[in-house]
Amino acid sequence: MESIEGKKRHNRIEQSYIGRGEYPVKSLVTYLSTLNLRNSISMASLVIALVIITGCSTSQSTSTPPAESTSTSIHTEHSMSMDHIGTTAIAPEGSVSKRPAQITRTPQTIKSKTINLIAQTSYLEIEKGKFLPVWTFNHSVPGPQIEVMQGDTVNIHLKNQLKVPVSLHVHGVVLPNDMDGVPGMTQDAIQPGESFTYTFKANHAGTYWYHSHQDSLNQIGKGLYGSFIVKQKQDNVSADHTLVLDEWSDPNTVVPANENNTLAINSNMGAYNIYTVNGRSGDDIEPIVVHQGDHVRLRLIHAGNMTQTLYIHSSAYRVTATDGQDINQPQLLNNGLLVIAPGERYDIEFTADQTGLAWIGMVGKSTLAQSVRIPILIKKANTTPTSTEIQQQISAQRKQMTSIPDITQPSLDLTTYGQPTKSEFTLSSTFDREYTLDLDMGVIDGKMSYTINKEAYPQVSQLKVKTGEAVKITLINESKNEDHPMHLHGHSFEVLSKNGQALTGSPIWKDTINVRPGDTYVIAFRANNPGMWMVHCHELHHAAMGMMTDVIYEDFESQYHPDPAAGNISE
The missing domain is CATH 2.60.40.420 (Cupredoxins -  blue copper proteins)
Known part of the structure; x- marks a missing residue:
């Protein structure tokens, strides 16, 4: 049976997405049509490559995909629609050559x-x-x-x-x-x-x-x-x-003719031509x-x-x-x-x-990469x-x-770097909660989505904890060619293993970990900061298309009540 806290959370999610229609959102095809594309590649093939094949930032990983794992998370139904998925990328405004009245200053x-x-x-x-x-x-x-x-x-x-x-x-x-x-x-x-x-x-x-x-x-x-x-x-x-x-x-910046990094498209639905x-x-x-x-x-x-x-x-x-x-x-x-x-x-x-x-x-070898020195x-x-x-x-x-x-x-491989020393967790530690998050892409309600355990936010299982508990999470990247840098709000976590191998160097604590294609990481944290916290991919196209979930403290009662007219967009 769904908890009172869970029902309140779902109501907040529903209210937080009211007003999305006020934003000037364009479709992927419209967005890509603003970019300077090579004549030899058709728009249709590009959309297919991006949306279906997900040909974005490539990886040289040769790791064997992990075995199927069972999540211990509990699925909770959300009533919010998924209309926002895949439609949040706004076409960029182009640069101008005439000097504007207001230009940025050097950061203070x-x-x-x-x-x-x-x-x-x-x-x-x-x-x-x-x-x-x-x-x-x-x-x-x-x-x-x-x-x-x-x-x-x-x-x-x-x-x-x-x-x-x-x-x-x-x-x-x-x-x-x-x-x-x-x-x-x-x-x-x-x-x-x-x-x-x-x-x-x-x-x-x-x-x-x-x-x-x-x-x-x-x-x-x-x-x-x-x-x-x-x-x-x-x-x-x-x-x-x-x-x-x-x-x-920048639609007004032409990609160099000798650009080997095809169209400078290195991130799903992101075409970047200035670094x-x-x-x-x-x-x-x-x-x-x-x-x-x-x-x-x-x-x-x-x-x-x-x-x-x-x-x-x-x-x-x-x-x-x-x-x-x-x-x-x-x-x-x-x-x-x-x-x-x-x-x-x-x-x-x-x-x-x-x-x-x-x-x-x-x-x-791309001119864009070589421009960053x-x-x-x-x-x-x-x-x-x-x-x-x-x-x-x-x-x-x-x-x-x-x-x-x-x-x-x-x-540099952080799992072997530095020197070992005593830390809070090991793979043999006793954990109060254990979760597995399979990171991938799929079709949810007829829309392409980035998924966690085959679900897309907000219709995704939450990670329930209580204050003081030790929590272990296994992160598995099932994507064939996309990185998923996963960020946990409100906590730092310890990295315990990569692809089944425990760390041999320094204990590594992070708040964002890049899970590359085929890789599996085991991380752990102490639930010592009561609240409702996001876990999401920081490749923000992926988060906007569903690769998010929440860590929910069962012994926490929020005093916040969303304003339905605020136009809240949490990702």
């Missing part, structure tokens, strides 16, 4: 426990003389970097000056449930002209980010995100830089300048929808943290590859021993080069940065 850094954010429109100079209409926090993309100290109580005042509702989710920070920023689940979306204050304590130092969780496929896609850094009071780095990766679709780092592309990517002797930290944040492989051109570096969680005794690495999926973060540290040029670049210029100590001198030195060595590394070498 706000070092304060009280932060004022304004959601507003602007134009991003995505390339020289090309201005893309965007939505921003405080007129920048990314939005301002928020820096607080561990233990601070943070107040973020968000005012909405857009014409659509918005919200704010601080991704990876363990928040009180009513501050999680999920419209229709924890709050109503902030209406145009209105404000909301998010208050929480930053308990754990690390690299996080914030973004809208209202219609997030479109709102993050238009620029509503920024970095959120929680610093320790004692830190051993002398240079600290944040790099936010993203991809954009950015901190809002800049190509030669305009801002270089990192450090000095000899500096101990440097680079914080990598992925705000886009495509799994990217990065080449770290450095003779000695360590990956010291992932998703804000430290790695125990990480080994030195040398000129290696790092795979970063949507929603993930990685901290890289190195000592700038020698002057010269190091760099980070995307791996791939992040120069790291190491200058002599106590020198202050001018911007002209910096550009001259980088230009002189740019040919070096365009070299393509050996992409056959293995990328």
